[in-house]
Amino acid sequence: MYSVTLIVEHKYIEQLYIIPLIIFSIQHNIAAQLLNILMYSLFVLFISKREYNLGEILLQYCIILSAFISSLFHQNRIIEIKLLKEELKRSEEKLESSKKYINYLEDVIDKLKAKLIYENEGISTLMLDLSWVYVEDLREFAYIFLEKVTTFLEIKKAGFYLYRNGFLRVIASIGNPSIGFSASENQSLVIKKALEKGSCSIFEVFNQVSHLEREPLLAVRVGEEKIIGVIIVEELEEPILLNSIEKNLKILSVWLATKLEGIEEEMKKYKLPDGTYTVDFYNKIKQRLADFFEKYGLPFSEICISIHNDELKSVLKVIRSDDIIAKIKDDGNRISLKILLPFCDEIGQISIMERLKHVSKTIEFSGC
Template sequence: MVYIIGVIGEMLNKRIKDLENEKKKLEIENQKLLNAVNDMKMLLSQLQLRIYFEGEGLIVLLERLRELEILDVDEIFTRSVEIIAQFFELETLHLYRCEGIFLRYVAGIGSKKLPNAFEIIKSKVIEDALKNGYSTLPKIILRSDINEYEPWFAVTIGEKNNAFGVLVVEEISTEKFSETLIKYINAVAGCLYANTRTALEQERALETIYKKSDGTWDEIYYLKKKDVFEKRREKFGIPYEELCISYKPEMHETIVNTFRKSDVLTVINQGNRIILKALLPVCDSQGKAKVIERLASKYDIKTC
């Protein structure tokens, strides 16, 4: 009797194991089917994307970019980033301007982990994009180890090795990420650069009217730029600061040369002491405090 029960037990155990194996096989097959469905969905999504982009959609986007008021480079960038992000349904899109070996933040939407200013070599994705037109995180990972935070992809604005700026997407879902999407954004960046060149020509024309020989600007231009910075802060949360200092006339040239190229300066009064006001784009209160601290450590200045 015991022997019979033992045999039956063994048979039941074998049956249970067989069922468990069958269950695992079914789970694997089910996962394969789910993966295949997801692949088909992604493929369908990309096909729909191409049909839309290559139809009227992309034309409408380019027209919207061309219709922007071309008054100021920072303003056209600020407004263009929003339009491009909405069109491609990107949750994050940020634009940096090239200043020598540095990148400085201009405008963007969504969360941002990269700093407002940093050396180009700090990001391998961006560095590669500036050399080749665009680059992606998967491409860089295949080449070398990643030691610092990297965006998903970056697209150059302007010519390779002589770029004006770069569009950066830090986060994107795997469903949206594709070579097709990046190539279309790259094409749009080309159009944006064409608009930018026109704006730069206008800015150079404004320099002949409003920029003085000492590197400061007429107050009319200063107030216009302040209005642009204020709009960027209200709409996109991009900070800027304004400082006011006074100092002796003989220190004027030296002090003006300590400011960044992107800072906008104006002299609002002259007398025994010069009163200088400065707009500091993409700068917070701590950054402003550091600027004042640095100036105060070298020169006899007073805040006003």
């Protein structure tokens, strides 16, 4: 209304510049506003040919000052809006982070609930579940045991090693064993102490070993008077739960020892009086090892030999206790044998072949 009054009363078209001046002052940033005010000042006070009296000059300066003050208010509003946007962005990031943390806490709560159920009735339920598994092979049952236990206890890498006279040999493994397929009890302080007192974790020998990377996180003995083997844990989802896992594995190991002893006795029915196994049993174990290799990448080997009949006992003495040997041909004085080497790679196969050469003077190797 003020602008219209000026135009009607004075009839000066330059007064129309007041409208874009005011609009610019509330629409654009401070640099554009100052440029607009400067152009208005030049147009009205210097470029226009009309002569202004003192009152009109003061009026123009009031308009310019008002536009400048409006520009400052608008700039302040822009800064506030920018700050609010940044604050909103930070709040959204915090909200997203809070959502992720809430989801994490919900997962933790779910896991704790599952573990509480396990602590109350899970061990007995797991044992009952395993007791329904009927297998005739020690390795297969060890695998089934490890698969179920490691899944429930969130163990990423573990193995079960048979123990024979200070020597350990893996018969089941979830993930490739870091300490190898075979080891001496003196190779690891954790394992050695577990064999002596039932179990041992890395925390118990932390200050006694120089190379911690060579030690498993946990070892639990299976068997009391007769040590059958040891469960070795090498990697966990939640290392902080190591003590709880050790306690649970110790309980399970008592039951496992009884179960494995029964399976060992069951396996003996496939053993012939001369110390070899039936060909059917040999092929059954070979197929299972092939399945393990496809599933876990764990190797096995075969050796086929021909020896003099009276050298069989010597050959049986040098092969490993869990190797399977079957007689495939008997020509009276000479016999042909197939030897199945579970969890044995090419290097181990060569080592066993060298041992066989030392105990048999008539040995001949052939392709299987």
